[in-house]
Amino acid sequence: MSFGKNVIEHATDLLRVLPRLTIANIGPIAKTKKKKLSRRGDARGSTRGLGKKPRTAYFAVGSETKKMPFFIKFPKENYYKDYMFKREYPPVSLVMLQTLIDLDRVDISKPIDLAAICKTGLYSFEPSERHFGVNLTDEGADIFKAKINLEVQWASESAIAAIERNGGVITTAYYDVRSLHILRNPQKFFEKGESIPRRLNPPDDAVLFYTSANTRGYLADPEQISWERLVLAQKYGYKLPKLEDDPDYEMLMQRKDPRQIFYGLEPGWVVNLKDKIILKSIDPTVNEYFKS
Amino acid sequence: MLKILPSYLSILRSCRLITKPNNSVDIIKRYSSYLSSKPIPKDEDLPKYEVTNDPKEWEFVMRLLPDKKIPEVKEKKEYPSGWKPQKFNPNMPYAIQRTKNHMIPIYLCISHNNMRRITVIKKIHGDIWTLASDVRNYLEKLNKKKICVKIHEILGRIEVHGDHVSNLIVWAEKRNF
Numbered sequence: 001m002s003f004g005k006n007v008i009e010h011a012t013d014l015l016r017v018l019p020r021l022t023i024a025n026i027g028p029i030a031k032t033k034k035k036k037l038s039r040r041g042d043a044r045g046s047t048r049g050l051g052k053k054p055r056t057a058y059f060a061v062g063s064e065t066k067k068m069p070f071f072i073k074f075p076k077e078n079y080y081k082d083y084m085f086k087r088e089y090p091p092v093s094l095v096m097l098q099t100l101i102d103l104d105r106v107d108i109s110k111p112i113d114l115a116a117i118c119k120t121g122l123y124s125f126e127p128s129e130r131h132f133g134v135n136l137t138d139e140g141a142d143i144f145k146a147k148i149n150l151e152v153q154w155a156s157e158s159a160i161a162a163i164e165r166n167g168g169v170i171t172t173a174y175y176d177v178r179s180l181h182i183l184r185n186p187q188k189f190f191e192k193g194e195s196i197p198r199r200l201n202p203p204d205d206a207v208l209f210y211t212s213a214n215t216r217g218y219l220a221d222p223e224q225i226s227w228e229r230l231v232l233a234q235k236y237g238y239k240l241p242k243l244e245d246d247p248d249y250e251m252l253m254q255r256k257d258p259r260q261i262f263y264g265l266e267p268g269w270v271v272n273l274k275d276k277i278i279l280k281s282i283d284p285t286v287n288e289y290f291k292s
Numbered sequence: 293m294l295k296i297l298p299s300y301l302s303i304l305r306s307c308r309l310i311t312k313p314n315n316s317v318d319i320i321k322r323y324s325s326y327l328s329s330k331p332i333p334k335d336e337d338l339p340k341y342e343v344t345n346d347p348k349e350w351e352f353v354m355r356l357l358p359d360k361k362i363p364e365v366k367e368k369k370e371y372p373s374g375w376k377p378q379k380f381n382p383n384m385p386y387a388i389q390r391t392k393n394h395m396i397p398i399y400l401c402i403s404h405n406n407m408r409r410i411t412v413i414k415k416i417h418g419d420i421w422t423l424a425s426d427v428r429n430y431l432e433k434l435n436k437k438k439i440c441v442k443i444h445e446i447l448g449r450i451e452v453h454g455d456h457v458s459n460l461i462v463w464a465e466k467r468n469f
Contacts, residue, residue, distance in 0.1 A: 116355075281342075
């Protein structure tokens with residue numbers, strides 16, 4: 001056996017770098033602790049806090065008389081598997097959206113996104129509790145009459161049809177947790193003086209939803225989306241209004257970049273609310289990081 | 293290069309390690325001490341930036357900031373959501389004021405494990421006693437049974453026993469409240 005260094009040299013080299021001996025590092029020597037013997041009555045009493053009750057008066061849990069118990073019949077129930085890690089989307093119905101428009105809480109002349117809905121103060125969600133934005137539901141699809149450019153995080157098929165019937169446009173977009181915190185209260189973020197971060201890409205299990213034209217995903221091919229708009233119009237039986245002839249064509253065509261959080265503001269910029277100034281970096285390495 | 297003995301592995305885990313491409317190990321300095329922390333770079337070394345003052349870009353910022361006041365509703369031909377604007381009638385002995393969100397203040401209070409349901413009408417002005425009798429007569433005709441009403445004259449508020457929210461909102465909208 002031949003070492004490059006002596007064993008003692010290795011040990012002294014290590015000792016120089018290792019943390020010093022403190023009370024936190026010291027522990028008891030192995031196999032010196034005695035096992036505590038339990039005396040009579042230490043390991044719970046006879047009734048275990050339940051009182052004097054005749055146990056035989058009740059059936060065992062899960063037993064159905066003269067039947068196969070359900071937990072043997074159906075050995076696995078995976079309905080709620082990983083329920084604590086799944087994404088949630090608190091709903092906004094089309095009736096609620098229509099009342100917001102009727103009461104002038106939301107401006108139709110500009111594109112509506114999550115920040116515009118949160119601005120009203122009538123919708124709240126908690127990103128720390130795995131809430132990932134708006135789920136547009138179809139309640140009140142028949143009464144809905146507004147031409148809007150809407151961006152939500154989840155939408156049902158009939159809700160998409162209700163908006164496109166009135167000449168509007170809808171996209172479903174994903175936001176990561178940090179950008180959701182920013183969208184919920186942009187003023188609080190600007191006051192911090194931080195640069196606007198770039199939006200992250202969707203996780204593996206959400207990629208299919210946000211890239212398919214069926215659900216109007218923001219990463220889908222725009223030519224496929226225009227085809228799917230026609231398909232949905234024939235399925236629900238309404239005449240699809242032409243976007244090209246619309247006077248608000250420019251507003252309806254406004255979309256965010258996949259790396260963008262706000263309309264018109266690019267990632268990497270710093271907004272100064274006090275002096276009404278926007279700071280942009282000229283440094284090529286910084287610009288390449290924020291480039292989409 | 294540094295070979296790690298297995299007995300030291302458990303101690304080394306508390307330190308931060310980095311493996312280099314040639315499989316040698318570096319033990320990083322801990323930056324918890326103020327002496328060992330990195331100095332702040334000078335302004336000349338920081339990335340450069342330009343200051344812009346474009347009003348077109350500033351519009352996008354103003355769009356995100358919340359209104360300080362809830363806006364008043366503009367007059368429209370129709371309201372598809374079913375909402376109706378309030379109209380003041382001086383001949384009526386009583387009136388119900390709208391909330392700050394322009395809605396009728398009729399609510400349902402549930403208590404006692406969903407067993408007790410009480411509808412509350414708030415922000416009542418004028419003769420509260422005639423309003424209470426009108427509400428009682430209207431609901432007794434609909435439900436064909438006796439209905440209890442509790443009146444707070446000072447608060448301007450009425451509590452009706454049972455769930456009558458949707459009926460009372462229809463009743464209030466007929467009177468343009």
